[in-house]
Amino acid sequence: MAAMILGSIILSGWHFSWADSIVAQEECPVAYQDDPSCMITTTSGERVCVDDVAVRLEAFTEQANRDAVKPLGGDIPAVRSIVDPHPAFVGVxxxxxxxxxxxxxxxxxxxxxxxxxxxxxxxxxxxxxRRQIIGRETNIGFVAGVAVDPARRELYAVNNDIEDTMMVWSYDSEGNAKPSRLLAVPHQAWGVALSPSRNEIAISIELQSAIVIYRREAIGLEAPVRYLRGAQTGMADPHGIYWDDKNNELAVANHGNFRGLLKNTGMGCEQVAASNVPDEGGQFQPPSITSYPATAKGDEKPLRTIQGTRTQLDWPMGIDVDAAHDEVTVANNGDNSVLIFRRTATGDVAPLRALRGPRTGINRPMGVSIDPKNNEIWVSNFGDHTALVFAREASGNAAPKRIIRSAPASAPSTGFGNPMAVAYDSKREQILVPN
Incomplete structure (x- = not known):
């Protein structure tokens, strides 16, 4: 039996240190039938032949060297990886x-x-x-909402959980293109909406349950021109946002988790922008769609709130308003559906129409966009590399008119959404990835 302890080896009670080799050694006082000069006395008092010990020690050392774990270092490839090489769609x-x-x-x-x-x-x-903007210079990270400016041929995108920025590019940008404008925004921005008539941008902030409004040309560390935030707004974990320029309103899709109010102490990631707002605890609320005047600011009540069990709202993500047909549409991520309401609806009302079912192909929808010119609804799926195009009047288990795919139809999706940790379930032999 052998064990190694702090630079020493113990062999069945024989103790040798690397410095001295032998703890106790003496000449044999009496003749020995083999070779008295080879005899030693161990610390336990046992008389053994040093040649036998040396052979055993050499064998033990060779085995220890073979079994030793060599430290990793350098550019070492992973044994295997779980990765999705294809784009996964969010905002549209x-x-x-x-x-x-x-x-x-x-x-x-x-x-x-x-x-x-x-x-x-x-x-x-x-x-x-057509184009893909990708690379270090782009500043794109955990990107979420997008918006377009057809007149100026510009596109807007906001980073969500990490980078806390909004980027702007021209339609012709591609590859590792730097943004033409880069704006610092509060932590956990998700949606972005543009008002050409007011020349302003509105951004939804999950953590603060707020909407911040900037000049369209805002850049760098420029402050917002106003913000909408407070318990009376009815916002709770807002995601999708749309600026209805025709009716001069903002429409917001809320998950329902109101995280409370904290004073801004200047330490970063605080949940309210005003130092004079009292602290208030958070609460769980039903998901909702809230509408406000485009000029709303501070702790202002919504004009209308769609909320309740009849609404079927469940983790509403992207939102769009069809001003021509007076309808509001949301991507209902929680049950793989798209819900269409009357724009002026309020209270616990059922949707006018719902797209839901296996023929629709809706799979973890994240964004919706209305095309009034071509009478179509676009739906971006996070679950399977697709974007779907439906007739505007479609409802029920209707099939899409067209499908855009970022990967072959058979390609699996990992479903990763900003994974921040990993764990191993030894009982089931599974890797657990919280997103």
Missing amino acids: AVDPINDIVVMADTNRKSVVSYDRNLSMSKSGETSDI
């Missing part, structure tokens, strides 16, 4: 004037655009990308 915005559609890709950290009328057939092949 269609520009029917210039015939393009733009989508945020949180998986590859990119923004992609496609020709609007691409993929007239429902082939299982990957669709051709």
